[in-house]
Amino acid sequence: MQPNPIVPPRTVARRALLALVAIMSFLACLSVAAVSIVSERAYDWRNQIAEEVTIQVKPASDGDTDALVARAVDVALQVPGIRSAVPISEADAAKLLEPWLGRDFDRSELPVPRLIAVRIAPGADIAALSRRLHEEVPNASLDDHSLWMKRLSSMANVMMMLGLAILLLVMVATALCVVFATRGAMAGSRDVIEVLHFIGAEDSYVAREYQRHFLVLGLKGAGIGGALAAGSFLATGLVARFQGSTPEEAQLRTLFGSLIVGPPGYLGALATVLVTAGIIAVTARWTVTRTLKELEHSSG
Incomplete structure (x- = not known):
């Protein structure tokens, strides 16, 4: 594919944005995986406790x-x-x-x-x-685990909300970075954009070209981050399987299982990659459209 003449091709800013998107995508995928693990464990807790009670005999x-x-x-x-x-x-x-x-x-x-x-x-x-x-x-008493379940559910809900909040912040930060990157790219191509306007090119054409450029960049960056996250999931699973057992690790396994990311975590990471790329493309188009309107008003 030939470089887009409107958007500056392989610049330092573009490479920096690509690295930034990869990092943000990696963090977002980690958040999704953490939420997935906690959600699965909370579901298991509820099912187990709903089917079992304990009698204690002093x-x-x-x-x-x-x-x-x-x-x-x-x-x-x-x-x-x-x-x-x-x-x-x-x-x-x-x-x-x-x-x-x-x-x-x-x-x-x-x-x-x-x-x-x-x-x-x-x-x-x-x-x-x-x-x-x-x-x-x-000497016997019955424990239906209701208090324990309430505490575990509250803890799980707090952890899931925290993970989702981190995911939201990462997405917002990514969108803000794209806004500044898009404006910088437009400033570098101001002469080209003015020529296109002079020959009758519509704003939608310019916005579409920027959207396509940043969509490709978003897919590359988010894909790199998602791949690194998937590799981290696999490495964590291998370490969890072969690492020795200590009392602290046993406590963690009691609460969260083996900390191995299951299929929902990988699917969530894939969805995060696609959503991140989509947010980048939409943000770039919105920024271009808004910036062009501001230029028209200022020139008018």
């Missing part, structure tokens, strides 16, 4: 906690809508506490309750289960 004063656990299981299975009630072994309970207490803690020194994982069907009478446990197993 240690018995006489030491016969196993009997209390067995009684709590029997009571749970008698309530309509309860699919299963499975006691969590002490080894599995220790693994659940490991991210916070480490591997070498002595459970005998702490009054750690025994846990029973209860799977429920939609519409199960949780209130009846809680009431029967209170009446028949005084």
Whole structure:
């Protein structure tokens, strides 16, 4: 394709704008990926908590906690809508506490309750289960995870709003940079634009040429940024798979999973690339049209 005579071809400003668009697109794709990860995890949290509650059985004063656990299981299975009630072994309970207490803690020194994982069907009478446990197993209590879910949902919503706000700011900053770049390009081609006006070229023709030029630039820059972001997603996934486990990493996995970007994140990054290029093209056309009208008014 031959260089456009209206828009200055391969200039330093054009290369700088291309690099800037790539950086902005990279940041935007990272924001979209973060929102995607948090959204997927929040969806998983809601589904898991909607299907499961937990019975906590405090240690018995006489030491016969196993009997209390067995009684709590029997009571749970008698309530309509309860699919299963499975006691969590002490080894599995220790693994659940490991991210916070480490591997070498002595459970005998702490009054750690025994846990029973209860799977429920939609519409199960949780209130009846809680009431029967209170009446028949005084050491048992029911946790429906509602408080935990409320906190997690609030945190997820805040993080998603923050990610979307960052994405919006990146897009606005990109548009502002394009405005200044377009005005600079027009200033460099002022003589050409005046000649075109003299021979009868319409403003729409000039605007269309600038729009085409900046659309190509936007696709290149945003594509580079999107490709770098996709490479970062893949690298993060590989590191997450092969890196050793520490208590801090286990806590992160408990909340956010493996931090691997799924298909929605990649599709969101692709959409971000296309939207960024579109915003650049539309902004360039709007800037050219507005600038030409200002020139006409000033010359008139």
